[in-house]
Amino acid sequence: MEWIERLNNAVNYIEENIKEDIDLEEVAKIACCSTYHFQRMFAYIADIPLSEYIRRRRMSLAAVDLQSGNEKVIDISLRYGYSSPTAFNRAFKKVHNMTPSKAREEGILLKAFPPISFKITIKGDIAMNYRIEKKDGFRIVGVSEPLQKEFEENFKNVPKMWGKAMTDGTIPKLVEKMNKVPEGVLGVSACNDPDNWRYYIAVASDKEIDNTLEEYMVPESTWAIFEGQGTNKSIQELEKRIITEWLPTSGYEYGNAPDIEVYFNEDPQNVKYEVWIPVIKKEK
Numbered sequence: 001m002e003w004i005e006r007l008n009n010a011v012n013y014i015e016e017n018i019k020e021d022i023d024l025e026e027v028a029k030i031a032c033c034s035t036y037h038f039q040r041m042f043a044y045i046a047d048i049p050l051s052e053y054i055r056r057r058r059m060s061l062a063a064v065d066l067q068s069g070n071e072k073v074i075d076i077s078l079r080y081g082y083s084s085p086t087a088f089n090r091a092f093k094k095v096h097n098m099t100p101s102k103a104r105e106e107g108i109l110l111k112a113f114p115p116i117s118f119k120i121t122i123k124g125d126i127a128m129n130y131r132i133e134k135k136d137g138f139r140i141v142g143v144s145e146p147l148q149k150e151f152e153e154n155f156k157n158v159p160k161m162w163g164k165a166m167t168d169g170t171i172p173k174l175v176e177k178m179n180k181v182p183e184g185v186l187g188v189s190a191c192n193d194p195d196n197w198r199y200y201i202a203v204a205s206d207k208e209i210d211n212t213l214e215e216y217m218v219p220e221s222t223w224a225i226f227e228g229q230g231t232n233k234s235i236q237e238l239e240k241r242i243i244t245e246w247l248p249t250s251g252y253e254y255g256n257a258p259d260i261e262v263y264f265n266e267d268p269q270n271v272k273y274e275v276w277i278p279v280i281k282k283e284k
Contacts, residue, residue, distance in 0.1 A: 002282070003248050006031045007045070007118045010038065015115050018057055019079055024050075024149075033254045036189065036197050039151040040259075044240040046116055049152040056113040059095035062088075063110045066103045073100045128238070128246060130226045132279070137220045140186060141209050142174055142202025144216070147189060158187070158199055165201050171266075177213075180204035182274070187261035190216055221257035224250070226275045232268050235261060238275055252279035 010031040014022055028038040042050045058080040065076050077088030077100075092100050096110055103110060145161055147154050165171050174185060181204060188200040200216055209215065224246075228238045247253070257278035264272040 003253060004118050007041070011116055011118070014054065015057070018054070018061065019081070021081065022054060034191060034256070035149075036147065036151075036191065037254050037259075041243050041254075043151060044243045045118060049150075051150055051152070053113075053116065055091055056095055057115065059092050060111070060113045062092060062100070063096060063103055063112075066100055067110075076100070126241075128226055128241060130224055130246070132222065132224055134222045135220065138180055138204050138218050139206060139215055140188060140200060140202040140218060141177055141205045141207070141213050141215045142186070142200050143170055143212075144190075144198040144200040144202075144214060147197040147199050154199070161199065161201060162187075166266075170201065173213075174201070174203045177205040177207045177209065178203035180206060182260070182262045182276075184262040184264045184274075187263070188216070188218070188258045189260075190218070190258040218260070219257050221255055221278045222280065223257075223260075223276045224252060224279045226277070227273075228275065229270065229272045232271060235271075235273055235275065242275065242277060247277075250279075251282055253282055254278065255280040 010027045013027055013030055017023075024035045024038070028035040031038045031041075033041070039050045042053070046053060048056075062076050062080050065071065065079070066073070073088070074085050077083075077085055080088070082088035082091065089099055092098075092103070095113075096103060098108070102108065143161075143165065145157065148157065171185060178185075183204070186200065186202045186204070188202055189197065190200060191197050198216075200214075202216070224242075226238060226242060226246075228235060255278035259278070260276035262274040262276065264274075
C-alpha cells in the first residue's frame with residue numbers, strides 16, 4: 001500500500017545515505033509527514049528509535065569494514081560520521097559489546113543488523129473505538145517545554161514534565177481556566193516551525209492568562225479521535241496500535257496539526273482519555 005511504500009522509500013533513503021549526515025527533513029518529506037511524526041511512527045512500528053536504528057546500521061557496516069581490510073580505525077570512524085575516535089569506540093562497543101580493535105580478531109562474534117523494511121500485518125483482534133470529526137481552530141493555554149530531536153528523550157522528559165505540573169499547582173490552575181472543548185487536561189505535541197516542536201500541558205480556554213502561562217492556537221483540522229481507559233501506560237499502547245494497525249488501512253494519513261491527548265480524570269490507575277490524531281483523506 002502507498003503509505004507503507006512511502007515508509008520503505010524513506011528507509012531506503014536512509015540506507016543510501018548511511019555514510020552521510022542524514023537529512024531528517026528529507027526523510028520525513030519522502031514519508032509525507034513531519035520529522036516528529038516520522039520518528040514517532042518509526043519508533044512505534046520498528047520498536048526501536050530512529051536514531052538507534054541508524055547507529056546500529058552504521059556499526060554493522062563498520063564491523064564488516066574492520067574485518068575485511070587493514071584500514072585504520074580512525075578512517076572507518078570518519079566514514080560513518082564520527083570525527084572523534086572516542087565517540088566511535090563508544091558507539092561500536094554499545095552495539096557489539098567490544099572495541100573496534102577487538103572486532104578485527106578472527107572468529108570473534110559480532111552482531112548484524114540488516115536494513116529494516118515494513119509490511120502490513122492485519123490484526124484486528126481488539127476493537128478500537130474512534131470517530132472522525134472536523135473542528136475549527138481553538139486556543140489552548142498552559143505550559144510547554146521543547147521536544148528533543150533525539151525522539152526517545154521525550155519518553156523520559158514528558159513524564160517528568162507531568163510530574164512537575166501535578167505537584168507545583170499547575171494542573172489546578174489550568175482546570176480553573178478550562179471553558180472550551182475539548183474539556184479535559186491536554187497533552188499537545190505542537191510544531192511552531194520545523195525546528196521548534198514543543199509539548200504543552202494545557203486546557204482549551206478563551207480566558208485571560210498571566211505571564212506564568214502561554215498560549216497556542218491549534219489549527220483547524222480533521223481528527224481521528226480514539227477513546228481509551230486504563231493506566232497511564234495504556235495510552236502509549238493505544239497510540240502504537242493507532243499507528244501500526246489503524247492508520248495503514250484507514251484511508252487516511254497524517255495531517256499537518258498537533259497530536260493531542262485529552263485526560264478526563266486524574267486517576268493514574270484508571271484514567272479516561274482520548275487520543276486525537278490529525279488526518280487527511282488519502283487521494284485516490
